[in-house]
Amino acid sequence: MKTVSFNVKLPDQCYKFSISKHHNKCTNIEPIEIKDVTGITKSITPNQLVYVMKEFNLLNRFRRRIFNLLKELSSTTVLFYVIEPINGGLIDYAWCRRAFRITWEKVEIENLMSWLSTLGGAFSALGDSFEKCAEKAGRISEYQLKLASKSGDPSIIARCKLYYSISLIQKGRLKAAKKLVLEQYEFAKEERLTGDERTYKMCHGIWLKLQYAHSLKRLQRQKISQ
Incomplete structure (x- = not known):
């Protein structure tokens, strides 16, 4: 040819x-x-x-x-x-500025999420003994959820909801915590198929904590009845 x-x-x-x-x-x-x-x-x-x-x-x-x-x-x-004559070069500066802003926002959100996770974890660890610490950990989780919603990452959003479910367990709101964990568990099963098991394992860990809280509640009822 x-x-x-x-x-x-x-x-x-x-x-x-x-x-x-x-x-x-x-x-x-x-x-x-x-x-x-x-x-x-x-x-x-x-x-x-x-x-x-x-x-x-x-x-x-x-x-x-x-x-x-x-x-x-x-x-x-x-x-x-x-x-035609080159006008401003071949670089798409408008897109570069947009990409830079999106990347920088994601980096800052990830950085802030790390700090909040550390702080929330500290309050959550004390939440089993002090209700005020459990409430503080819950407020931190709510703030994390707002940040996660801006990032649009469903995995981060699911994990923030699971963080919040821990504070619900510590405050004795077991039904609300159970509903929240089960909702995220459905998402975690789909995510697990892609190779990411973090959310799936978190659901199992929090579910064990929820079962333990239920067992303590039953023991308290038995003591009161006696």
Whole structure:
């Protein structure tokens, strides 16, 4: 099959891109004289050219369509691209600023979540003996949940709800804690299939704590009845 080609014109230089259907990609790029360029003229920006060449190298279907288009134009016709002057470079600064802000927000949320987990864990450890500490741990868990909602990560949201269920157990609200743990357990089973067992193991650990709280409550009732 005969090779077809198209030309790209830069402000001071032209390049010829040769395409072979056998290799299904650009097999040759060479500079040519501007006076040798003839054929159909089409304007394209530098950014558009970069994206076109990227898609051409990645997508087989796109390469076939380009080849068939050039073939239909016949081997004597050259597809001629006139490149407009570069305005601001090829970097998408707006997207870079957005990506930087999103990344920085995620880093700060992760950092704050770590501090809150440490602080909440300390209050939670004392919550079995002091109700005020259990209430404080619950408020910290609620704040963590608000932060987790901003991040949009369902795993972090589920773990924050489980943290809150511990404070519910410590305050004696066993039914509410049971409902919350069971809801997160359904999510944890699906997450476990993806290889992440952290939430699943947390559910089992808190469920054991809930069973222990129920057993203590039964013992207290038996003592009162006696």
